Amino acid sequence: MFESAEIGHKLGKAEYKREAPKLRQALLEAQYELLENGKFPVVILVNGVDGAGKGETVNLLNEWMDPRHIHTHAFGEMTDAERQRPEMWRFWQALPPKGRIGILFGSWYTDPILRRVMGHDKRAVFERRLERIRHFERMLAAEGALVLKLWFHLSKAAQKKRFKELLASKKTAWRVGPGDWERFKHYDEFVDICEDALRETGTGEAPWQVIEGSDPEYRSLTAGRMLLDALRARLKGAAPRLSPAAPPPEPPIDKRNILNSLDYTRRLAPKAYDKRLEKAQARLNQLTRHKRMRERSLVMVFEGMDAAGKGSTIRRLTRAMDARYYRVIPIAAPTDEERAQPYLWRFWRRIPGHGAAAIFDRSWYGRVLVERVEGFCAEADWMRAYHEINDFEEQLGDAGGIVAKFWLAVTPQEQLRRFRERQKIAYKRFKITDEDWRNRKKWPRYEQAICDMIDRTSTDLAPWHVVAANDKLHARVEVIERLCDLVESRL
Amino acid sequence: MFESAEIGHKLGKAEYKREAPKLRQALLEAQYELLENGKFPVVILVNGVDGAGKGETVNLLNEWMDPRHIHTHAFGEMTDAERQRPEMWRFWQALPPKGRIGILFGSWYTDPILRRVMGHDKRAVFERRLERIRHFERMLAAEGALVLKLWFHLSKAAQKKRFKELLASKKTAWRVGPGDWERFKHYDEFVDICEDALRETGTGEAPWQVIEGSDPEYRSLTAGRMLLDALRARLKGAAPRLSPAAPPPEPPIDKRNILNSLDYTRRLAPKAYDKRLEKAQARLNQLTRHKRMRERSLVMVFEGMDAAGKGSTIRRLTRAMDARYYRVIPIAAPTDEERAQPYLWRFWRRIPGHGAAAIFDRSWYGRVLVERVEGFCAEADWMRAYHEINDFEEQLGDAGGIVAKFWLAVTPQEQLRRFRERQKIAYKRFKITDEDWRNRKKWPRYEQAICDMIDRTSTDLAPWHVVAANDKLHARVEVIERLCDLVESRL
Numbered sequence: 001m002f003e004s005a006e007i008g009h010k011l012g013k014a015e016y017k018r019e020a021p022k023l024r025q026a027l028l029e030a031q032y033e034l035l036e037n038g039k040f041p042v043v044i045l046v047n048g049v050d051g052a053g054k055g056e057t058v059n060l061l062n063e064w065m066d067p068r069h070i071h072t073h074a075f076g077e078m079t080d081a082e083r084q085r086p087e088m089w090r091f092w093q094a095l096p097p098k099g100r101i102g103i104l105f106g107s108w109y110t111d112p113i114l115r116r117v118m119g120h121d122k123r124a125v126f127e128r129r130l131e132r133i134r135h136f137e138r139m140l141a142a143e144g145a146l147v148l149k150l151w152f153h154l155s156k157a158a159q160k161k162r163f164k165e166l167l168a169s170k171k172t173a174w175r176v177g178p179g180d181w182e183r184f185k186h187y188d189e190f191v192d193i194c195e196d197a198l199r200e201t202g203t204g205e206a207p208w209q210v211i212e213g214s215d216p217e218y219r220s221l222t223a224g225r226m227l228l229d230a231l232r233a234r235l236k237g238a239a240p241r242l243s244p245a246a247p248p249p250e251p252p253i254d255k256r257n258i259l260n261s262l263d264y265t266r267r268l269a270p271k272a273y274d275k276r277l278e279k280a281q282a283r284l285n286q287l288t289r290h291k292r293m294r295e296r297s298l299v300m301v302f303e304g305m306d307a308a309g310k311g312s313t314i315r316r317l318t319r320a321m322d323a324r325y326y327r328v329i330p331i332a333a334p335t336d337e338e339r340a341q342p343y344l345w346r347f348w349r350r351i352p353g354h355g356a357a358a359i360f361d362r363s364w365y366g367r368v369l370v371e372r373v374e375g376f377c378a379e380a381d382w383m384r385a386y387h388e389i390n391d392f393e394e395q396l397g398d399a400g401g402i403v404a405k406f407w408l409a410v411t412p413q414e415q416l417r418r419f420r421e422r423q424k425i426a427y428k429r430f431k432i433t434d435e436d437w438r439n440r441k442k443w444p445r446y447e448q449a450i451c452d453m454i455d456r457t458s459t460d461l462a463p464w465h466v467v468a469a470n471d472k473l474h475a476r477v478e479v480i481e482r483l484c485d486l487v488e489s490r491l
Numbered sequence: 492m493f494e495s496a497e498i499g500h501k502l503g504k505a506e507y508k509r510e511a512p513k514l515r516q517a518l519l520e521a522q523y524e525l526l527e528n529g530k531f532p533v534v535i536l537v538n539g540v541d542g543a544g545k546g547e548t549v550n551l552l553n554e555w556m557d558p559r560h561i562h563t564h565a566f567g568e569m570t571d572a573e574r575q576r577p578e579m580w581r582f583w584q585a586l587p588p589k590g591r592i593g594i595l596f597g598s599w600y601t602d603p604i605l606r607r608v609m610g611h612d613k614r615a616v617f618e619r620r621l622e623r624i625r626h627f628e629r630m631l632a633a634e635g636a637l638v639l640k641l642w643f644h645l646s647k648a649a650q651k652k653r654f655k656e657l658l659a660s661k662k663t664a665w666r667v668g669p670g671d672w673e674r675f676k677h678y679d680e681f682v683d684i685c686e687d688a689l690r691e692t693g694t695g696e697a698p699w700q701v702i703e704g705s706d707p708e709y710r711s712l713t714a715g716r717m718l719l720d721a722l723r724a725r726l727k728g729a730a731p732r733l734s735p736a737a738p739p740p741e742p743p744i745d746k747r748n749i750l751n752s753l754d755y756t757r758r759l760a761p762k763a764y765d766k767r768l769e770k771a772q773a774r775l776n777q778l779t780r781h782k783r784m785r786e787r788s789l790v791m792v793f794e795g796m797d798a799a800g801k802g803s804t805i806r807r808l809t810r811a812m813d814a815r816y817y818r819v820i821p822i823a824a825p826t827d828e829e830r831a832q833p834y835l836w837r838f839w840r841r842i843p844g845h846g847a848a849a850i851f852d853r854s855w856y857g858r859v860l861v862e863r864v865e866g867f868c869a870e871a872d873w874m875r876a877y878h879e880i881n882d883f884e885e886q887l888g889d890a891g892g893i894v895a896k897f898w899l900a901v902t903p904q905e906q907l908r909r910f911r912e913r914q915k916i917a918y919k920r921f922k923i924t925d926e927d928w929r930n931r932k933k934w935p936r937y938e939q940a941i942c943d944m945i946d947r948t949s950t951d952l953a954p955w956h957v958v959a960a961n962d963k964l965h966a967r968v969e970v971i972e973r974l975c976d977l978v979e980s981r982l
Contacts, residue, residue: 055813055814055815058814058815059810059813059814061814062809062810062814063806063809063810066802066806067805067806067809067814067819068802068805068819068820068821068852069821070814070819071818072814072815072818073815074815079570079571079572080570080571081570081572103814105814105815174780289665311557311559314558314559315554315557315558318553318554318558319550319553319554322546322550323546323549323550323552323553323558323561323563323594323596324546324549324563324564324565324596327562327563328558328559328561329559330559330560335826335827335828336826336827336828337826337827337828361559
């Protein structure tokens with residue numbers, strides 16, 4: 001994998017002087033075209049062995065292009081906010097918006113490789129982390145990002161030579177730390193593991209580009225050209241071709257599904273309701289104040305057809321908790337900052353740290369519900385979303401999150417009754433719009449989308465709780481009780 | 492100040508049961524009206540003595556209204572990101588957008604009061620912090636926010652009783668910590684200092700409302716009514732009346748000003764330029780890697796007429812620094828998230844932590860330049876901005892920030908020459924628009940705005956560096972050298 005990057009690539013200084021200004025001008029023009037086009041972000045990963053010129057290349061790209069539209073991020077020690085969230089959280093925060101270039105120095109590859117080299121992670125863990133990275137990059141590519149992964153390599157002899165050169169000058173000696181020599185001792189092991197990582201993550205949508213790092217002129221011109229070629233190809237070409245999705249699942253031939261086989265007749269009398277609600281709320285209150293919850297976060301998702309009672313259920317839930325503990329996040333149209341990012345970005349930015357809860361009133365499932373039914377995204381987009389969502393929730397779980405998802409199910413008849421009631425009551429009238437009536441006409445298509453969603457995203461780690469909600473009292477108690485059961489089982 | 496809140500206010504349970512549902516309905520309706528109106532945010536501060544029902548009130552407000560549109564924040568220990576920035580930074584992050592209600596539990600009053608009580612801050616420091624709060628709240632009010640400051644009070648005897656009651660029940664005993672008893676010992680001193688704080692910050696635009704906290708029914712209904720009254724009055728009324736601004740300053744009668752008395756003839760020959768630039772860049776590089784810079788942040792501001800050379804100067808600057816150290820922030824139109832916040836919010840969100848630099852390509856000075864000249868904001872708004880900006884920069888300085896501001900000055904003749912040149916060169920054509928020509932016609936008005944800005948915001952702490960930029964080479968070197976001088980003087 002690194003064979004071609006150990007043969008001593010070199011470029012004459014004269015050739016460099018001739019070529020660099022042209023390349024630079026071309027890069028700058030391509031960058032402005034990207035900015036005006038504004039349709040996709042460019043994510044450049046800068047990785048490789050120590051001393052191979054990673055930092056120099058990052059600086060050079062900033063020098064060659066307009067640094068005002070480049071977001072450069074270096075990842076060091078985690079902050080306390082980062083430690084409380086999935087490891088990918090900080091990379092999500094660093095993604096450039098459409099039209100911009102993000103340079104990530106020390107990317108999502110650094111920690112998995114180093115922990116494997118140092119023996120902190122077993123092979124299986126390492127493989128799993130690489131798999132997660134593959135999924136993440138596939139998602140980025142599918143969302144339209146141009147992902148350029150640069151790997152800067154040095155042979156063992158070249159690395160040693162490079163360190164000695166740096167140490168020889170006062171100006172550069174600071175750049176070789178004790179950690180660098182320590183890692184140099186593990187060179188063979190390190191390169192072995194890097195090779196594994198590159199092999200397993202060199203995908204069609206985000207291939208690795210290996211660059212020999214010993215000669216600055218060769219290295220700089222090569223990296224710049226790779227970026228230029230990728231940018232130009234993408235600016236010329238249409239949107240990247242999505243891998244063709246499998247055809248969407250057909251509804252079952254006997255017309256039975258998880259929604260129409262629910263028991264909607266369950267009722268709770270007001271007196272029994274008061275009693276059970278109070279008990280369930282007290283239980284939830286105790287649970288959220290449990291010692292072990294200080295190391296956990298709680299992510300709740302509420303979905304359901306219009307007028308299914310999400311809002312009123314959430315209010316019964318929040319009453320059981322301290323207002324400092326939770327945040328309710330109503331999901332409406334994305335803001336323009338959110339629209340310039342991959343679909344899941346706006347949810348990632350809202351996930352809670354330890355000892356905190358987020359209640360999503362509608363959620364990332366909009367992708368496979370309203371966006372699917374209304375045609376707001378392509379079939380391939382919502383088809384891949386199931387997997388992306390499962391992956392997202394798994395990451396939440398791995399970071400100590402408890403994910404509780406509720407579908408409040410009402411029958412079409414009950415919805416109609418509630419719509420009419422809302423129209424009658426003055427202060428509820430704002431809750432019913434023409435759009436609600438339009439959505440209602442698409443009931444069968446929503447029903448299929450819902451059933452597909454539950455089948456594909458109800459997992460052990462984050463199961464869907466489908467609650468019959470024709471009777472509001474029954475639904476509210478049921479939700480809080482099930483939430484308590486789930487939290488209890490996870491503590 | 493607390494006399495009326497020690498007389499044992501009480502409300503019958505029957506009256507509460509009769510009144511609470513009505514209040515609740517009215518609050519909910521007002522909240523939805525606010526949401527639909529979307530014109531101003533509501534900031535509720537919840538402060539007061541321990542045990543006076545602050546937490547209960549926060550929970551109750553969340554219960555009475557729709558928690559989906561309330562942002563509740565409790566402020567505990569600072570995170571590491573917060574410690575590296577001005578103390579108001581975390582409150583800026585917590586401000587609700589227009590149309591929403593933000594409840595701040597433990598607000599900007601908590602720390603100044605506690606540090607004064609504990610004797611960590613001298614009287615003068617305390618006064619200074621209160622003054623800063625006054626400025627901040629005046630800014631919030633001027634930006635349209637409804638600021639409701641609730642103070643929950645208990646007499647000494649009532650506080651003691653309350654603690655004993657809480658301790659008596661297993662369910663509530665956890666709420667009295669050892670810190671509470673410790674603070675109780677300082678009750679008299681605490682209340683004395685609180686009185687000072689309330690007196691000095693009870694302004695016309697953000698008055699304090701003191702509520703006796705011993706009786707839950709009285710307390711809850713009183714707090715709810717205060718919010719309802721404030722909300723209703725504001726929803727009915729027009730925008731709050733801004734205090735009339737002093738008339739804008741007239742240009743000096745002899746027509747001489749800081750811009751037209753600059754020496755624009757200074758030139759630098761290319762050879763001398765190369766030499767001095769290299770030297771200045773090396774110096775800057777060393778300075779940014781200085782040990783003491785790890786505890787400091789660097790905030791650079793670049794302003795200037797169109798085509799004054801901001802972009803190219805910034806690029807000479809960034810070349811001297813490691814790309815991981817700085818971020819360039821080009822300021823264009825605000826995003827919709829930014830438009831829903833006070834004017835300075837979008838700059839606060841971008842200020843760097845320690846060991847980092849931000850380079851603003853245009854900045855908060857847009858308020859007193861383009862917004863003034865184009866009439867994008869009212870006269871009273873840009874008139875108050877000078878003071879708000881000075882205050883902002885002072886806070887940056889107090890938190891270890893070095894603020895460097897550069898005005899690149901060109902003559903109208905030189906601008907014209909550059910505009911024409913840009914039109915000729917293919918890849919520069921995107922840099923010149925109809926708007927640039929329109930702005931040019933308003934030169935005299937811009938000139939006055941610039942001179943006013945420099946006069947009013949060039950401070951000891953954050954002086955303006957006005958650089959004659961008719962010769963680009965001279966300007967670039969001058970900027971980097973002056974920046975180095977400034978940084979050096981601050982280390």
